[in-house]
Amino acid sequence: MTDLLKTVKMTGRQLPSRVVVYGVEGSGKTSFPSSAPSPLYLMSRGETGLETLIDAGQLGDIPHLPQFESWLEYLACLDQLIEQTHEYKTLIIDAANGFEHLLYEHVCDTEFGGNWGQKGFASFGQGYSISASHWEAMLAKLDVLRETKKMGIILLAHAKIATFKNPAGEDYDRFTPDIHRHQWGLLHKWSDIVMFFDFVTAIDTDGSRAKGKGGTQRIAHCERRASWDAKNRHGMPETFSLGTSPTEAWANFLTALGKGPKA
Numbered sequence: 001m002t003d004l005l006k007t008v009k010m011t012g013r014q015l016p017s018r019v020v021v022y023g024v025e026g027s028g029k030t031s032f033p034s035s036a037p038s039p040l041y042l043m044s045r046g047e048t049g050l051e052t053l054i055d056a057g058q059l060g061d062i063p064h065l066p067q068f069e070s071w072l073e074y075l076a077c078l079d080q081l082i083e084q085t086h087e088y089k090t091l092i093i094d095a096a097n098g099f100e101h102l103l104y105e106h107v108c109d110t111e112f113g114g115n116w117g118q119k120g121f122a123s124f125g126q127g128y129s130i131s132a133s134h135w136e137a138m139l140a141k142l143d144v145l146r147e148t149k150k151m152g153i154i155l156l157a158h159a160k161i162a163t164f165k166n167p168a169g170e171d172y173d174r175f176t177p178d179i180h181r182h183q184w185g186l187l188h189k190w191s192d193i194v195m196f197f198d199f200v201t202a203i204d205t206d207g208s209r210a211k212g213k214g215g216t217q218r219i220a221h222c223e224r225r226a227s228w229d230a231k232n233r234h235g236m237p238e239t240f241s242l243g244t245s246p247t248e249a250w251a252n253f254l255t256a257l258g259k260g261p262k263a
Helices: 049-055 071-083 096-111 123-148 181-190 246-257
Strands: 018-023 039-043 090-094 152-164 172-177 193-204 211-221 239-241
Touching: 018 123, 018 172, 018 181, 039 071, 071 096, 071 123, 090 096, 096 123, 096 152, 096 181, 123 152, 123 181, 172 181, 211 246, 239 246
Parallel strands: 018 152, 018 193, 039 090, 090 152
Antiparallel strands: 152 172, 193 211, 211 239
16 A cells, blocks of 8 residues: 655646636737747637737737637547647637537537427536536646646636626626636636736716726736636736737736746
């Protein structure tokens, strides 16, 4: 029998972080990880943001694969990244929402005969519950990549406004990733960093109705508040500026992590 006390460790393994970035449209979430070390983008069906930015000259040549059309195709790609030798250091999933939908299509076809209705996928939320084990297995593959290839993992997601069921008082609306609660619960627990990208907005209360002003300065929120979900395990500041370019945004992120130049 192994003496477990001899396996006690005092240090971590220095693995790259597991990051989730979500935000309002135009906040720079797609371009943000383009300045990460040796990035590779995996895009779900319909995600054209990266290619639009490249075509418009807003980004240079960024390695990316053609859009994925099925969940199994996506998993096969992760397996190849695990098994094959390559130089990529950062994997960017664009977007988690789109790959989530590919998963639901797969589960609907294989478990419910393609029936999305009340006698199929939507029956008592069974489709979402069954999908959770597949989603968790996918996150496990990302962990293998992180451990064996030392790849940083960044998942991008669109935002939605959802009602938070507040057990301590009245319910209220907040920003959260546009992902079903089953899958978001697993992803939130798995991640080391969750950042919400937004714009700084001042509220003018003069007159009979409040009005928003400004809204041009992009900012990253790194800690949970009533209005949004966020977290980090790195002692990052509550917020940091995303600057005016992807390069500046990434540099500010590294500084917030304590890995960049000090101001």
